[in-house]
Amino acid sequence: MAAQIIDGKRVSQQIKDGLKEEIWALKEQHGLVPGLAVILVGENPASVVYVRNKGRASEEVGILSRQYNLAATCTQKELLDLVDHLNQDPSIHGILVQLPLPDHIQEEAVIQRIDPIKDVDGFHPTNVGNMLLGNPTYLPCTPAGIMVLLDSIGMEIKGKHAVVVGRSNIVGKPVSFLLLQRHATLTICHSRTLDLSYHTRQADILVAAIGKAKMIKGSMIKEGAVVIDVGVNRLDSGLVGDVDYQEASQVASFITPVPGGVGPMTIAMLLKNTVLACKRQHGLA
Numbered sequence: 032m033a034a035q036i037i038d039g040k041r042v043s044q045q046i047k048d049g050l051k052e053e054i055w056a057l058k059e060q061h062g063l064v065p066g067l068a069v070i071l072v073g074e075n076p077a078s079v080v081y082v083r084n085k086g087r088a089s090e091e092v093g094i095l096s097r098q099y100n101l102a103a104t105c106t107q108k109e110l111l112d113l114v115d116h117l118n119q120d121p122s123i124h125g126i127l128v129q130l131p132l133p134d135h136i137q138e139e140a141v142i143q144r145i146d147p148i149k150d151v152d153g154f155h156p157t158n159v160g161n162m163l164l165g166n167p168t169y170l171p172c173t174p175a176g177i178m179v180l181l182d183s184i185g186m187e188i189k190g191k192h193a194v195v196v197g198r199s200n201i202v203g204k205p206v207s208f209l210l211l212q213r214h215a216t217l218t219i220c221h222s223r224t225l226d227l228s229y230h231t232r233q234a235d236i237l238v239a240a241i242g243k244a245k246m247i248k249g250s251m252i253k254e255g256a257v258v259i260d261v262g263v264n265r266l267d268s269g270l271v272g273d274v275d276y277q278e279a280s281q282v283a284s285f286i287t288p289v290p291g292g293v294g295p296m297t298i299a300m301l302l303k304n305t306v307l308a309c310k311r312q313h314g315l316a
Contacts, residue, residue: 034258034283035184039176042183043295047092050302054093057309065309066095066123067151067301070113072136073103077265078129085127088298094305095122107136111144118146124312125151125305130201148312151304154200163208168311169304174206176296177238177259178213184285186257189214192233196220196247196273197240202261206238227251237283239273249278258286261293 057063067089071082082098089096099113110128117126126149132138142150147157153171161168170178181188193215197203203219211217220230222241231237231251237258239247244264252258262273272289280286287293310316 034280034286037180037184037257037259037285037287037292039180039287039292039295042180043176043299046179046296046299046303047088050092050306053306057306057315058093061313061315063309063313064093064095064122065125065306066097066120067125067127067305068097068099068117068120068123070099070101070110070117070126070128072101072105072110072129072132075131078131082129085298085301088302089305092302094302097123103133107140110136110141114141114144118144118149123149124309125149125301127152127301149308151301151308153205153304159200159205162205165212169307170209170300171201171205172300172304173202173261173293173297174209175300175303176293177206177261178209179300180259180287180293180296181236181257184257186236186285188236190216191235192216192218193236193238194218194220194230194234195238195240196227196231197238197242197261199240202240203238206240210236210238241273243273244271245273245275247274247279249275249282252279252282254282255284256282258283259293260287260289263289263294 069082069085086096117123126145128141142154147155150158151169153169158168193210195203195207198219198221207217207219218230220227228251232253234253234256237256240261258279260272260274264271270290
């Protein structure tokens with residue numbers, strides 16, 4: 032039997048519909064409009080698309096969206112000065128610097144410069160630390176979206192064996208800790224893991240976030256597993272994930288498509304964090 036599709040578009044739309052009502056109430060009851068500033072450095076094609084989609088989604092739910100475009104040749108000081116300005120702007124509740132940045136700019140320095148209360152990406156060390164302690168300020172958007180998708184299918188995470196393939200600071204590490212906090216038994220694999228297939232075949236929940244097109248084959252998946260494909264890889268044939276969807280969908284019980292799975296959830300959780308940031312900065316949460 033073919034796997035059931037976990038529809039990220041549908042779930043993300045439900046979240047956005049709820050946010051519309053929340054934002055309307057903030058405006059009517061408190062005169063507040065959540066504000067999100069997105070900084071784009073250079074013209075990386077993928078980043079340009081991501082930023083455009085974030086802007087459209089913000090406007091759809093009623094968030095004030097401001098985009099700041101800097102040349103790829105801008106200095107680190109110019110970028111940090113802009114972050115400082117936005118940190119002080121009361122109309123901006125969330126700040127997002129689109130990654131990756133040009134090589135001459137230190138990403139960590141920029142991330143640390145964002146006021147943690149406006150760090151709606153959830154990347155600031157303070158927010159990462161709070162997440163690891165189980166008292167998050169804002170959850171990183173993609174990992175948070177993954178957890179919502181698992182909940183949307185009624186997945187009982189407690190006691191299940193979750194295998195995460197990938198250990199990035201953006202997805203692999205944080206989603207691992209979120210699964211662990213929900214009482215999953217956890218295995219983290221990566222590019223240097225020996226006999227990767229052995230580990231992936233043990234997974235009740237398999238999260239693929241390694242950045243290699245169709246790396247996870249059907250033979251690497253346990254019968255009936257839930258497969259979450261975070262990968263977005265551009266081939267001549269179009270976008271594909273880190274999982275070989277055609278093979279995996281014949282083995283898994285549930286699977287996320289690419290596109291239309293995790294991607295829409297990342298943007299929805301960014302919007303949710305921005306609304307939460309607005310509330311927190313005005314003592315409403």
